[in-house]
Amino acid sequence: MPTTPPSPLHTASSRSPRPRSGPLAGIRILDFGWVAVGPLATRLLADMGAEVIKVEHKNRLDLTRRLPVYKDQPPRPFSDEDAHPDPDKSGLFNNYNRNKLGVTLDMAKPEARAIVDLLIARSDVVSENFAPGVMERWGLTYQHMHQIRENIIFVRMSGFGHSGPYRDYKSYGPIAQAVSGLTHMSGLPGREPSGIGFAYMDNMTGYFGTSAILMALIHRMNTGEGLEFSLSGMEVGVNLLGPALLEAVASGRGTRRADFPVGNLHPVGAASPHGVYPCDAEDSWCALAVFGDEQWSQFRVALGSPSWAGTPSFQTHEMRLANHDALDSEIESWTRQRSPHEVMHNLQSHGIAAAAVQTTAELQEADPQLAERGTFVELDHPVAGSALFEGVPVHFSSTPPDHWRSSPMLGEDNTYVLENVLGISTDRVTELREQGVI
Amino acid sequence: VEFSTDPAGEMVGKLLRSAGASVVKIEPPGGACSRRVPPFVRGDPSGESLHFLWYNAGKKFLTVESTSSGHDPALAELLAGADVVIHSERPEAAERRELDYKSIRAFNPRAIVCAITPFGQTGPWVHYSACDLTALAGAGMLLLCGYDDLTIAPVRPGGYQSYHVAATFAVNSILIAVLHRGVSGPGQFLDVSVHDAVAVSLDLANPYWSYPKATVHRQASRGAAPVPTQPAVFRAADGRWLQVNLMISEDQAWRRFVSWLRDGGLSVDLEEPSYEFPAFRREHAGHIYQILDAFVGLHPADQLFWTAQDHGVPAGVVYAPEELVTDPHLAARGFFAEVPLRDGGGVPFPKVPFEAGVGYAARFPHTGHADPD
Numbered sequence: 001m002p003t004t005p006p007s008p009l010h011t012a013s014s015r016s017p018r019p020r021s022g023p024l025a026g027i028r029i030l031d032f033g034w035v036a037v038g039p040l041a042t043r044l045l046a047d048m049g050a051e052v053i054k055v056e057h058k059n060r061l062d063l064t065r066r067l068p069v070y071k072d073q074p075p076r077p078f079s080d081e082d083a084h085p086d087p088d089k090s091g092l093f094n095n096y097n098r099n100k101l102g103v104t105l106d107m108a109k110p111e112a113r114a115i116v117d118l119l120i121a122r123s124d125v126v127s128e129n130f131a132p133g134v135m136e137r138w139g140l141t142y143q144h145m146h147q148i149r150e151n152i153i154f155v156r157m158s159g160f161g162h163s164g165p166y167r168d169y170k171s172y173g174p175i176a177q178a179v180s181g182l183t184h185m186s187g188l189p190g191r192e193p194s195g196i197g198f199a200y201m202d203n204m205t206g207y208f209g210t211s212a213i214l215m216a217l218i219h220r221m222n223t224g225e226g227l228e229f230s231l232s233g234m235e236v237g238v239n240l241l242g243p244a245l246l247e248a249v250a251s252g253r254g255t256r257r258a259d260f261p262v263g264n265l266h267p268v269g270a271a272s273p274h275g276v277y278p279c280d281a282e283d284s285w286c287a288l289a290v291f292g293d294e295q296w297s298q299f300r301v302a303l304g305s306p307s308w309a310g311t312p313s314f315q316t317h318e319m320r321l322a323n324h325d326a327l328d329s330e331i332e333s334w335t336r337q338r339s340p341h342e343v344m345h346n347l348q349s350h351g352i353a354a355a356a357v358q359t360t361a362e363l364q365e366a367d368p369q370l371a372e373r374g375t376f377v378e379l380d381h382p383v384a385g386s387a388l389f390e391g392v393p394v395h396f397s398s399t400p401p402d403h404w405r406s407s408p409m410l411g412e413d414n415t416y417v418l419e420n421v422l423g424i425s426t427d428r429v430t431e432l433r434e435q436g437v438i
Numbered sequence: 439v440e441f442s443t444d445p446a447g448e449m450v451g452k453l454l455r456s457a458g459a460s461v462v463k464i465e466p467p468g469g470a471c472s473r474r475v476p477p478f479v480r481g482d483p484s485g486e487s488l489h490f491l492w493y494n495a496g497k498k499f500l501t502v503e504s505t506s507s508g509h510d511p512a513l514a515e516l517l518a519g520a521d522v523v524i525h526s527e528r529p530e531a532a533e534r535r536e537l538d539y540k541s542i543r544a545f546n547p548r549a550i551v552c553a554i555t556p557f558g559q560t561g562p563w564v565h566y567s568a569c570d571l572t573a574l575a576g577a578g579m580l581l582l583c584g585y586d587d588l589t590i591a592p593v594r595p596g597g598y599q600s601y602h603v604a605a606t607f608a609v610n611s612i613l614i615a616v617l618h619r620g621v622s623g624p625g626q627f628l629d630v631s632v633h634d635a636v637a638v639s640l641d642l643a644n645p646y647w648s649y650p651k652a653t654v655h656r657q658a659s660r661g662a663a664p665v666p667t668q669p670a671v672f673r674a675a676d677g678r679w680l681q682v683n684l685m686i687s688e689d690q691a692w693r694r695f696v697s698w699l700r701d702g703g704l705s706v707d708l709e710e711p712s713y714e715f716p717a718f719r720r721e722h723a724g725h726i727y728q729i730l731d732a733f734v735g736l737h738p739a740d741q742l743f744w745t746a747q748d749h750g751v752p753a754g755v756v757y758a759p760e761e762l763v764t765d766p767h768l769a770a771r772g773f774f775a776e777v778p779l780r781d782g783g784g785v786p787f788p789k790v791p792f793e794a795g796v797g798y799a800a801r802f803p804h805t806g807h808a809d810p811d
Contacts, residue, residue: 023618036641064439069645069692075652075664080720081687091649124442161793166767170683170752173641174660174670179743179754181762183659183671185596186583192671192679193756194593195659197582200778204670207606207639211791214613215457221617227794235773235791241759242445242597245489247477248760252626252786255758257572264571268476274571276580276591281717283588283655288573344576353567355576357592360654363637365577367561375634376644385650391602394611395558395625399618432650438609 007294015382015405017101017416022049023399027217030055030116030123031100032140034062036173036199036206037157037233038129039096040206045213046099047392047401053119053417054097058438060105064093065410071385088409090384092217095389095407098379102408103417104438107138111437116140118422120148124220125213129157132167142228142298151226157209161232169232180237184255185244188263204240205233220397265324272320273299274329277335277344285357286335286343293317295352302350303334364388381406414438439516440497441505441525441537445598445633446554447795448493449568449605450524454616456790461497464505477790479779486780494696495777495787507536508545517542522612523551532707537626550625554608558631561721568632573600577636582643582654582662593688600748604635605609607747668727672734679756681735686726687720691751698749762788 019025025034027050031042038248045050056062064413066081067324069091105112116138126145128135135141135156145152156162159171174195177183183195195423216227234400238245244267248255255261264287268275271289279286290299292317302308308330313323320327320362335343340356364376377391390399390400418424433438440463448463453760455461461468472755475489502510507517517523525537532538532553539551556568559609571594574580577593579600608630615626627677638644646652646664654662659681660670671679685691691715706729712718719726734742739755746753758764763774777787 005575011680023614030625044610044614067642068620069642071647071649073650075646075650077485077663077667078663089490093643096644105502109519141440142604159766161791164767164770164792168748169747170750171754172683172752174681175683175752175754178659178671178679178756179765181757181759182595182597183679183681183756184758187587187593187647187658188590191585191658192673193659194584195658195671195756196595196599196657197584197656198643200595200639202641203639204603207603207610207789211606211613213456213608213791214617215638216794217617230793231795232791235768235771235788236769238762238788239791240597240599240602241788242602243477243489243492243760244597245759245788246492246785248758249763250479250488250779252478252782254760261596264591266571267596270476271569274569276571276575277596278591285575285591287572287594289569289571290483291569336648337601342787348563348566351567353569353572354570354573355717357575357581358578360578360640360643361651364644367637369557369561370634370637372561373558373631373634375631375637383590384649388644390638390640390647393631393638394607394613395560395629396611397629398624399615414683429643 022402025049028123029125032128036202037206041209052100054100094384097407101413104411125153127155155229157231159233162230176201176233218223242273279340286340288354297349379406439520443472446601447526450608453609554630559629584656604632607635607648674739676738678739681753687716694750
């Protein structure tokens with residue numbers, strides 16, 4: 001397995017674990033999470049000071065370690081991975097696992113499971129998002145953990161939950177989006193659904209997993225008791241459908257009809273215009289929404305009071321809704337002469353909700369709002385290189401996040417965790433390494 | 439204590455309520471404006487708002503003459519003992535309503551005050567207006583959603599997702615602050631920005647820019663990517679769509695896929711030895727996907743979902759929301775509970791997605807009706 005030598009700029013000490021600050025300092029999480037959901041569930045917790053020990057299988061790389069999102073290579077689809085990837089080079093893994101410690105164990109070996117038991121005894125939380133059955137095969141049930149540490153918290157996340165006929169079904173973000181109804185809710189009428197163009201449910205199931213861990217910690221703080229929690233990605237998705245779910249079941253009309261979904265029209269007709277309009281360059285767009293007659297007057301002023309806007313067909317909100325195609329085409333003739341940000345700032349100066357449809361390049365490098373709030377955080381990595389990370393989107397007045405390090409290289413913290421956290425002797429750690437346990 | 443009337447703030451109270459917190463929503467005489475947001479039961483605008491029910495079921499409601507903090511004795515008492523205060527005001531309005539942290543802290547130093555707003559409390563865009571569509575646009579999510587034909591405008595995902603993303607961050611921040619405060623510590627102020635929350639929740643899109651400086655392009659029902667990828671939804675015989683995550687580079691996933699097709703009677707030439715090599719499969723991806731498309735077209739979506747999964751192939755029906763209430767898995771898990779409507783009927787309401795306790799015997803309390811108390 002080829003690896004890139006660490007950059008001389010990064011001495012061992014600059015990446016050495018240190019006591020954490022932040023509101024969750026002192027809380028230890030043993031994290032079996034992999035791919036996206038599990039790592040996203042502990043990302044915020046690691047940012048906010050929890051000591052997250054990421055357990056990895058040294059012979060079965062986390063999928064995100066293999067995905068070819070590399071700084072020094074042209075972009076490729078994530079399925080186009082190398083046969084023998086450098087496990088420390090992927091930007092995606094780095095984005096999800098910063099501020100965590102990393103250990104590698106061969107869970108097929110009893111010595112590795114003994115190490116896990118020692119870690120459980122010193123942890124507050126165990127989290128995982130394997131397919132149901134994997135943790136059981138290793139004997140890592142809640143009952144087992146509870147015997148080792150009575151008030152342990154065990155949070156499990158899977159696509160369909162841990163009971164019911166689909167409990168063993170496989171899921172990735174797009175599957176969870178499909179079976180929860182989210183994909184069907186998005187698109188233009190009469191076409192295939194456009195859905196959500198990324199693994200949104202990986203993020204959201206992960207974030208709900210964060211909630212589960214925190215709720216269990218609060219429960220323990222209040223009662224002294226641990227807890228086992230199971231989370232279903234499908235059910236998280238259903239909880240994100242919004243009122244349209246209630247309408248679909250309560251109205252009896254259902255949503256498999258010619259006028260659903262509504263594309264970019266307002267879902268309940270509260271705004272018109274309400275859409276995404278082409279601007280002056282290829283694939284450049286601006287979104288805008290006008291709620292009610294007062295805003296419509298302001299909108300007309302922003303557009304320079306064109307004569308079409310004063311015609312009877314656009315006079316009232318209801319008429320604008322009824323004639324939205326004609327309205328959109330008039331607006332488009334105006335937006336096409338302008339850049340997305342020009343449209344945005346012009347309309348915003350008249351109190352109209354409008355936003356350039358921003359690229360990630362713009363988010364990271366040109367958005368003054370995100371820049372001033374420090375939303376993206378720069379961290380260096382010996383192999384993946386220096387880059388901006390998706391930071392914490394919340395300002396805590398008295399407990400800021402503690403970004404201490406980018407993601408662990410494979411097995412980077414084996415010695416620290418075994419010797420410093422568990423108190424295992426250096427000789428024994430060497431032995432475990434030689435035996436292929438770590 | 440919740441002052442918000444927009445879905446972002448109301449979702450925060452809803453999620454905390456679902457986890458067992460007692461949530462009191464403060465309303466002016468006549469009720470919060472969100473009580474008048476469509477859709478309505480039976481489409482009747484004078485009736486009960488399903489929008490309001492979705493975001494507020496199970497909360498308690500306190501009507502006060504002035505929703506400024508401290509102007510009403512009942513409200514003042516409530517705030518003095520509150521663990522958490524949620525509002526959706528920008529800095530000046532928060533000060534005007536005495537909901538700013540300084541005002542609340544003056545009589546309740548333990549309070550955790552969470553403001554959830556389009557752009558947060560600071561920055562050059564702090565006073566900009568936003569709705570779900572523009573929030574998704576400005577924060578980079580919208581550009582990832584839509585069709586392969588890039589001359590078609592990006593398409594807004596359904597269901598107020600910008601608010602939901604921000605609400606989960608707000609909830610998690612509140613829980614962190616509660617944990618940090620412990621039993622007797624001081625509260626703090628949490629400034630949650632919808633714009634920021636969505637911008638840090640974009641899956642591959644941010645790393646693709648941070649590392650190879652690549653912009654990803656939207657594709658229908660699958661991940662936006664720097665180069666086009668194969669389709670992921672296929673039309674079944676009953677007209678419904680099936681989502682399939684086909685990973686042709688992985689040998690085990692490939693074998694499962696072929697066994698699914700074989701048992702369905704349409705593996706065609708995919709069992710020939712040349713397909714045992716990932717490189718060959720990648721080279722002939724178009725042909726493989728053609729066969730998959732034809733195969734899916736021969737069977738109803740439910741059957742394909744179940745048989746694919748039985749073979750270990752990640753697939754799922756693109757469910758319409760109303761189909762969820764009859765899905766056998768959710769039914770077996772008791773996921774929906776009937777919530778009463780004000781006029782006597784009822785509506786199936788999803789429970790929280792958490793199961794707690796050994797053997798998952800109990801969920802946290804779910805929703806109740808949204809009548810004013």
